[in-house]
Amino acid sequence: MFGLANRTQQPEKDYASCSGCGLCLLVCPVWRRSRDFGLTPLGRARALQHGAVAADIAESIQSCTLCAACEPVCPEDIALVAMTLDLRRQLAPPAAVQNVPARMEDQAAPPLAPRSSAAAVLLPGQGLRARPGTLARAATLLGGAGNLALAEDDGSDIALALEAGATVPAQRLERFLRPLRGLKTIVAADGLLLRQLQQWLPGSKIASLGVALSSLSAVRRALGASDLYVIESRAYHADYQRLVKHYDTLRADRGCAFNLDLQRIAIPATARSLAQRLGLAEIDDQVQTRWILQGRNVTRIVVESMDDAAAFAQVSALPVVHLADLADDGTS
Amino acid sequence: MHVTNVEPGTLGPCPVAPDALQGISRQQTNPARWNGPNWEEFCRAVRERGIEVRETVAARATFATDAGGTAYGLAHGVVIARSAGQVALLLQAAQQYRVPVTVCGGGLTTEGESVAFGGVLLDMTGMSRVLRIDAEALTVRTEAGIFWHSLAEELRRQDLDYLSAPLNLTSSVGGTLGVGGIDVNSARLGCSADQALALQVVTPTGEIVECSDTENAELFRRVILGYGQFGVITEATLRVRRYTPLRMHYFYYASLRTAIEDLQLLDRNDASDYSGILTIMDSAVNVLVAFDSNEREAAFMANWRPRLRGYGELGFGLRALGHYALRPWKLGEAWYLLQRKRELFPELQRAEYMRDGTMLERSVVFSRAVWKFWGSRQMVIPDLATSAPKFIEAVERGNAVCRRYFPHYTLYLVGIKLRPEHRAHYEMSCIPPDAEGWAYGCEFEPLLDDGVYSRDYLQSFKNEIYDIGVDMDASYYRFGGMMKGYIRRVFGDALVDRHLALKRAADPAMILNRHVIF
Numbered sequence: 001m002f003g004l005a006n007r008t009q010q011p012e013k014d015y016a017s018c019s020g021c022g023l024c025l026l027v028c029p030v031w032r033r034s035r036d037f038g039l040t041p042l043g044r045a046r047a048l049q050h051g052a053v054a055a056d057i058a059e060s061i062q063s064c065t066l067c068a069a070c071e072p073v074c075p076e077d078i079a080l081v082a083m084t085l086d087l088r089r090q091l092a093p094p095a096a097v098q099n100v101p102a103r104m105e106d107q108a109a110p111p112l113a114p115r116s117s118a119a120a121v122l123l124p125g126q127g128l129r130a131r132p133g134t135l136a137r138a139a140t141l142l143g144g145a146g147n148l149a150l151a152e153d154d155g156s157d158i159a160l161a162l163e164a165g166a167t168v169p170a171q172r173l174e175r176f177l178r179p180l181r182g183l184k185t186i187v188a189a190d191g192l193l194l195r196q197l198q199q200w201l202p203g204s205k206i207a208s209l210g211v212a213l214s215s216l217s218a219v220r221r222a223l224g225a226s227d228l229y230v231i232e233s234r235a236y237h238a239d240y241q242r243l244v245k246h247y248d249t250l251r252a253d254r255g256c257a258f259n260l261d262l263q264r265i266a267i268p269a270t271a272r273s274l275a276q277r278l279g280l281a282e283i284d285d286q287v288q289t290r291w292i293l294q295g296r297n298v299t300r301i302v303v304e305s306m307d308d309a310a311a312f313a314q315v316s317a318l319p320v321v322h323l324a325d326l327a328d329d330g331t332s
Numbered sequence: 333m334h335v336t337n338v339e340p341g342t343l344g345p346c347p348v349a350p351d352a353l354q355g356i357s358r359q360q361t362n363p364a365r366w367n368g369p370n371w372e373e374f375c376r377a378v379r380e381r382g383i384e385v386r387e388t389v390a391a392r393a394t395f396a397t398d399a400g401g402t403a404y405g406l407a408h409g410v411v412i413a414r415s416a417g418q419v420a421l422l423l424q425a426a427q428q429y430r431v432p433v434t435v436c437g438g439g440l441t442t443e444g445e446s447v448a449f450g451g452v453l454l455d456m457t458g459m460s461r462v463l464r465i466d467a468e469a470l471t472v473r474t475e476a477g478i479f480w481h482s483l484a485e486e487l488r489r490q491d492l493d494y495l496s497a498p499l500n501l502t503s504s505v506g507g508t509l510g511v512g513g514i515d516v517n518s519a520r521l522g523c524s525a526d527q528a529l530a531l532q533v534v535t536p537t538g539e540i541v542e543c544s545d546t547e548n549a550e551l552f553r554r555v556i557l558g559y560g561q562f563g564v565i566t567e568a569t570l571r572v573r574r575y576t577p578l579r580m581h582y583f584y585y586a587s588l589r590t591a592i593e594d595l596q597l598l599d600r601n602d603a604s605d606y607s608g609i610l611t612i613m614d615s616a617v618n619v620l621v622a623f624d625s626n627e628r629e630a631a632f633m634a635n636w637r638p639r640l641r642g643y644g645e646l647g648f649g650l651r652a653l654g655h656y657a658l659r660p661w662k663l664g665e666a667w668y669l670l671q672r673k674r675e676l677f678p679e680l681q682r683a684e685y686m687r688d689g690t691m692l693e694r695s696v697v698f699s700r701a702v703w704k705f706w707g708s709r710q711m712v713i714p715d716l717a718t719s720a721p722k723f724i725e726a727v728e729r730g731n732a733v734c735r736r737y738f739p740h741y742t743l744y745l746v747g748i749k750l751r752p753e754h755r756a757h758y759e760m761s762c763i764p765p766d767a768e769g770w771a772y773g774c775e776f777e778p779l780l781d782d783g784v785y786s787r788d789y790l791q792s793f794k795n796e797i798y799d800i801g802v803d804m805d806a807s808y809y810r811f812g813g814m815m816k817g818y819i820r821r822v823f824g825d826a827l828v829d830r831h832l833a834l835k836r837a838a839d840p841a842m843i844l845n846r847h848v849i850f
Contacts (some may be wrong), residue, residue, distance in 0.1 A: 018524055019711075020399060021703040022438060022502035025457075026481055035458045035477075036412060038386075043394045050393030075703035093668075244684045262693050263501075263700075264684040295436045295489025 013078045018045035024080065025069035029271030031061050038251070039063050041070045041080045044087070050167045054090040061087045062094075062275065066163065067193055067268040068237035081195065082177065082212060088165025096278040100227040104157055104172040118147055120185035123154035126305035128189050128209070132323070134306070138209065138324035139218055151179075151241040159193040163277055177201065187212045191234020198238065208235030210304030211243060214250055222326040224293035225255035228298040230312070232305040256302070259292045267292050267296070269308040285311035302326060336784075366450030368434050374429035381421045385409040385452070385495030395436055395446075395453045401710040402787050403444025403814055407434065407453035413477060414458050414589040416532055416540045416566040423564070423844065426452065430841045435560050437477060437504025442713050443813030445559070445848045446507070447523065456506055459566060462486045472572050476565040481695060486693060493575040495527040499698040506565040512557050512748075512762045514773055516606040516620065519747030521601040523763075525556050526751055532567035535761060536839035540566075545753070554834065556754075557761035559812050560845040562836050576624040576689035578606065583618050583642030585617040586651070592724050592745065594640050599747040599770060603630070603636040606694075609745040612672050613665065614731065616652070622694070642836040650813055668740065673816055676705055706742065708780050712790045714797035714815075715775045717762045718806040720747075723772040729800045730776050737793045738778035745774045760831055768798060773809060782825035798822075819849060 011062035024041040025031045037043040040061045047057050054061060061084060070080045100244045120143060120199045128135045135150075142148045155176050161168045177200055180186055186201065188194040189209040197206045210232050215218050223229065229250070236243050244264050251258060271288050289311050301320045312320045375385050385394070387409045397404045408431075413419055426433045432451030439446050447749065456477035464473040467490050474483055480497035483505065487493055495589050496515040498508060509531070513524025530544035533555050541563070543552040585591040591609055598607050598621065598629055604785040606622035619642055623629040632724070645650060656666040679701045685692050718726045727745065734741040748771045750763065801808055802821050811818055820828050832850050837843065842850075 017709075019709050020397070020401070020439065021701065021707055022479075023700070023703065026479065026501055035460050036395050037455060037457065038391055043390075046394040046396065047390035050389070050396045052390040052393055056388065060390075073700070075700060075707055206594045249683060262481070262488060263696050294486075 013076055014083055015045035015048045015078070016079055017076045018049065019076060020046065023073040023075065023263075027073055027261065027265045027267075029067060029069070029268050029288055031238070031275075032291065033271070034063075038225070041078075041084070043076075044084070046144045052057060054087045056092055057087075058216065061091060063273045065271040065273060066326065067233040067266075067271060068191075069233060069265045069268065071237055072240035073263055073265060074198070080158055080176065084161065085165060092318060093164050093284060094274065094278060094280065095105035096280060097160065097166050100157060100161050100164070100166050101169050101172075104161065104169055113208075118143075118149035118186065119183065120147060121149045121151050121180060121183050122209070123151050123186065123188045123190065123193065124209075125154055125189040125193075126156050129154075131306055134324050137327070138213065141218065141324060141327060142212055144221075148187075153179075154188075154190075155193050156190070158196075159190045160277075162192055162196060164274060173200075180204070188235075191232055191236075191238060193237040194235050199281070208304070210235060210237075210323060211246060213304070214246075216327075218327040219323055220250065220254060223250070223254040223256050223302065224298040226297075227254075227256040228259070228293070228296060228301050228305045228318075229256045230259045230269050230292070230308050231266040231304075232303075232308065233266040235304075236266045252277050257296060257298055270305070270311045286315055289315045339824045342529050348847055353713040357514045363404065364449070366408075368408055368448060368450060370429040370431060374431045375409065377425045377429065378422055381425070383411060383418055383422055384841070385411055389706055392453070395439065395448065398436075398444060398446050399440045399441065399711050400442030400444065401708075401711075402442075402712070402790060403447045405444070405447040405449035407448035408450055410453045410455060412455045413564075413566070414424070416534055419454070419534045419564055419566055420538040420540050422452070422454065422538075423534060424537060426843045427537055427839075427841045430843065432843050432846050434847070435506075435564055435845055437507030438479060438500075438502040439502055440498075440507070441499060441810070441813060442711055443810050445813040445845070446526050447813075449847060452845075454564070456504060456564070456566075461683075463567065465490055465572075467492060470572050471569055473567060473569045474505060474543050474738055476504070476509070476531075477570050477750055478505050479503065480505060480508065481699075483695075484695070487572055488575060491575050492572045495571055495573055496524045496668060498524065498696065499695050500615035501699040505568055505570070509556055509565055509568060510558060514746050514748060514809075516608040516622065516746060519607050519749055519770060520602065520605060522749045522751055522754075523557075525757070527571045527756060528556060528568055529571060530554060530569040531565050533563035534566055535563045536844040541730065543696070544569075553756045553759075555837075556757045557763075560850050561729075561831075561849055562838050564844070577687065578622040578624070578694055579629045579689070579791065580606075580620065580622040580691050580694075582645065583619045584639055584645065584648035585619060585623070585642045585650075586615045588614065588617050588653075588743075589724055590726060591617040591619050594642060594667050594728060595745065595747065596720060596723070596770075596772075598636060599749075601636070603632055609733075609743065610745040611741075612669060612676075613740070614735070615655075615665070616648075616669055616672075621690070633704050653691075655770055676701065679704065706777055706779060710785075710790070711777070712780070712794065713775050713777045713810065714794040715773060715809045716797065716801050716804075717771055717808050717809060718801075718804060719767040719775045720726065720772055722806065723774070726800055726804055726806060727774045730797050733793065733800070734776050734778060737789075737796075738780075738783075740781070742776065742777045742779065745770050745772065747764055760827055761808040762807050762811075764805070766805065771807075775809070816847075816849055 022042050028040045030039045044057055044060050044204045064084045068081050124135050136293055141151055159166050187203045187207050187209055194208055261267055269289050270285045276283050301312050302317050377701035391410045392406050433454050435454045437456045459475035459477040462474045479502050481501035496517050498513050509525045509528050533541050541548055542831040595609055598604050604621040605624045608620050610618045685697050716726045716730055798818050
């Protein structure tokens with residue numbers, strides 16, 4: 001009953017297949033901040049290959065930001081995010097999330113709103129809910145009330161449990177998934193949840209909020225060559241092969257710059273360890289945001305994620321605009 | 333069992349079965365583990381100086397092997413390099429307590445050169461910052477633990493690029509300067525180490541010294557291509573250039589000899605900006621050429637393309653079709669060729685790395701392909717480096733060895749333009765002493781796939797390749813670590829003894845990378 005979240009797709013290859021090439025280091029935000037092999041996927045794989053167990057590398061496991069940048073570059077196709085989540089589950093969950101499964105057991109699922117007959121649903125996540133105006137514009141752009149339901153149960157607690165390595169009670173997961181089954185399109189703002197939804201609901205079209213919005217001509221028209229477009233990394237890397245083409249087309253179409261490195265991997269603007277996500281450690285996104293901005297000549301920062309908007313606002317005087325706010329901010 | 337104590341700098345008798353290694357006199361080239369006398373005192377001393385030494389299994393296991401995956405060792409402790417001052421304090425203490433220090437950059441050695449068999453593993457990637465970029469003078473000053481790719485990421489923000497680096501994203505600058513480094517533009521720009529203008533080096537006794545061709549020149553000569561024997565490179569000033577995407581062309585040959593002749597023709601005449609050979613199999617050899625500008629490409633097409641004997645992809649495909657139609661018993665070969673074309677070729681032209689027909693990042697494209705198609709937990713890449721006139725014979729002999737040992741293998745061949753003013757750097761290095769104008773290097777890389785090979789089998793293969801080098805008075809890129817038994821055979825006692833005397837003078841306790849060369 002408590003093991004459903006553990007029955008997500010298991011990696012075909014695990015750390016034992018790591019050949020030690022180190023390509024994951026080059027894209028790892030934890031590496032950029034720490035310059036410490038041990039805190040990277042390579043460090044974890046090497047340690048496990050040579051006799052360490054999860055408890056020996058607990059700091060490394062908890063420091064991973066789950067940005068998933070390492071996955072598309074891995075030549076062995078190791079499912080590195082699944083591997084890290086699996087290792088997290090082998091550790092005792094942090095105190096801050098220990099009672100989350102029990103709370104989820106007790107939680108009643110609110111119905112979909114405004115009506116369950118909509119063909120699409122938006123799972124906005126906490127960040128977007130905190131900005132009702134932006135959320136309303138996103139919902140309108142994506143189809144309006146007639147075509148798009150705004151899910152009140154957007155699985156934020158499930159996303160937190162996944163992140164922390166806590167087990168999601170099967171009953172809670174079923175309550176979350178039941179109303180989503182049969183929907184044509186699910187738009188998810190949370191990149192980690194999106195990755196899991198792709199596995200849980202293989203028949204549905206699962207899109208990130210960024211891709212859904214940036215596919216709209218009203219939004220695309222508002223992008224210009226002097227914009228820096230910041231891709232939300234978790235969602236991008238979860239569907240890299242397809243999305244690298246989506247954003248390449250957008251670049252060719254609008255000429256804007258992206259937070260992509262030379263391997264075409266998204267440099268995450270917010271790279272937070274588990275402790276930082278849980279509010280147990282101070283958040284410091286400046287290494288990442290400064291690196292993204294370094295040497296760039298742009299006049300505006302366009303973000304897909306509200307977390308990224310806050311991170312850039314701390315280090316830059318440039319206007320920071322969410323995609324949903326683009327279409328009516330006067331530039332279109 | 334009695335294990336003989338071996339004086340650092342000498343090779344002891346080999347205690348394993350006498351015929352375990354073919355073709356070399358019986359010497360112990362796999363180093364004995366340092367057993368740790370004074371380790372506790374050493375750790376106390378360095379910790380008092382503010383240096384963190386990590387002794388957990390997890391920290392040490394991270395560096396248990398290198399890219400070769402055939403040499404395994406465990407350091408007593410790991411130190412992440414953070415500054416030249418910290419490295420200096422570490423080496424001073426290591427001299428005092430006679431604790432070996434093995435330096436690791438990207439860890440891409442294949443013969444165990446960056447594996448610590450006891451003592452300290454010094455992880456240089458902790459020093460990875462770019463310090464200054466001078467876009468007008470076209471130079472960069474960087475910490476030497478940085479990966480070439482990370483350096484490229486920073487340079488590209490100013491529309492700059494490094495001159496030359498190994499086609500491997502996680503090679504470190506310091507490690508490359510210590511051994512040479514080849515790129516597909518080496519026939520024009522020389523080995524990667526040639527782009528170094530100045531270095532900050534921490535000597536084995538812990539002095540921090542700036543050196544260049546004009547300042548502390550002797551140290552500069554010893555450290556460049558010095559296999560880490562004479563100091564730890566902590567910073568480097570490198571020449572850089574304006575970034576240009578590449579216009580890439582591939583030509584296909586059925587004969588290795590013809591392909592090499594054409595490659596050398598192009599190199600001698602400066603006909604392309606990039607050149608090299610990658611073989612798919614003996615009868616499918618790929619010459620790649622590339623250009624930084626439309627003008628150079630157009631000049632090549634007008635003047636040199638007609639003289640090349642290779643085919644384009646379509647022409648070669650039709651020729652192969654006819655060839656295999658008449659030889660149905662070779663259909664297995666044809667199938668392998670087809671598979672390779674289906675899997676590998678698209679990887680070299682992925683849309684996200686191309687724009688308007690040009691390749692944006694050659695190192696990204698080739699490095700990803702190398703790891704995807706050739707990478708595994710073991711990588712065996714013996715090589716030969718010869719003068720231009722000897723090259724064809726060396727490659728053909730090496731290719732024949734590959735054929736006997738493995739069903740599938742790839743040869744990677746490039747020219748290396750020599751700089752006469754750097755001849756002193758080249759002494760006892762991958763540059764063969766008789767090379768004039770260009771040296772040529774060939775890597776012989778078997779595709780191990782899912783095959784299971786014993787270490788002795790792989791070692792025997794490497795020995796047979798290296799015996800060709802001894803026979804032909806050539807040199808090698810990877811002559812350190814487990815292949816160091818060849819150093820005296822190929823360079824001779826007089827030269828090696830002279831370098832050993834220099835090493836003993838610079839490193840009295842023989843603590844720095846003690847197992848790599850001597």
